[in-house]
Amino acid sequence: SQTIHQWPATLVQPVGSPLSLECTVEGTSNPNLYWYRQAAGRGLQLLFYSVGIGQISSEVPQNLSASRPQDRQFILSSKKLLLSDSGFYLCAWRDLQVTGYEQYFGPGTRLTVT
Amino acid sequence: GIQVEQSPPDLILQEGANSTLRCNFSDSVNNLQWFHQNPWGQLINLFYIPSGTKQNGRLSATTVATERYSLLYISSSQTTDSGVYFCAVTKQAGTALIFGKGTTLSVSS
Numbered sequence: 001s002q003t004i005h006q007w008p009a010t011l012v013q014p015v016g017s018p019l020s021l022e023c024t025v026e027g028t029s030n031p032n033l034y035w036y037r038q039a040a041g042r043g044l045q046l047l048f049y050s051v052g053i054g055q056i057s058s059e060v061p062q063n064l065s066a067s068r069p070q071d072r073q074f075i076l077s078s079k080k081l082l083l084s085d086s087g088f089y090l091c092a093w094r095d096l097q098v099t100g101y102e103q104y105f106g107p108g109t110r111l112t113v114t
Numbered sequence: 115g116i117q118v119e120q121s122p123p124d125l126i127l128q129e130g131a132n133s134t135l136r137c138n139f140s141d142s143v144n145n146l147q148w149f150h151q152n153p154w155g156q157l158i159n160l161f162y163i164p165s166g167t168k169q170n171g172r173l174s175a176t177t178v179a180t181e182r183y184s185l186l187y188i189s190s191s192q193t194t195d196s197g198v199y200f201c202a203v204t205k206q207a208g209t210a211l212i213f214g215k216g217t218t219l220s221v222s223s
């Protein structure tokens with residue numbers, strides 16, 4: 001079976017500090033991977049998606065970047081956090097062979113920038 | 115881009131009541147999913163339903179793609195049904211989901 005992990009679960013960081021959030025998927029090969037953000041009291045917004053190693057597409061210009069160094073690893077980074085980066089970050093995956101077009105989400109990372 | 119509207123934004127029910135949540139979308143879609151976000155933030159997949167009708171226990175969903183809407187039915191609601199229900203769509207195969215703003219459901223005993 002497939003599982004998706006995210007860490008850390010919660011994070012409190014000062015403004016101007018760097019950020020690294022990690023997402024890994026087990027039990028599948030060459031999945032599509034996605035980063036979404038949910039700001040407090042709002043819906044989810046796509047940040048980045050990847051169809052393969054080293055292939056990253058950005059939906060919204062922002063203070064964040066993403067990388068996919070391995071097939072089942074997706075990393076969200078920032079060099080200097082802003083207060084507006086606070087939110088709930090969710091990683092998702094799908095694999096056409098396993099899930100079709102249905103996406104599944106990880107448990108999320110709650111980031112508070114102080 | 116495609117717009118997704120959910121109604122009602124908030125819903126308060128007594129345990130045992132039935133409810134219908136609606137999702138309207140502004141263009142044709144090839145993927146539609148319903149999620150339940152629990153109090154810990156986890157998004158739980160309820161239905162993958164780009165068209166047709168599906169049922170899973172007390173929950174069922176219907177999507178009428180030609181009329182660009184989907185309905186989620188919750189029967190005999192329980193307190194554990196509380197949370198936010200999201201509808202999300204994709205217009206092209208394999209692209210990212212576009213979410214509605216959700217319906218917040220509160221079920222009291």
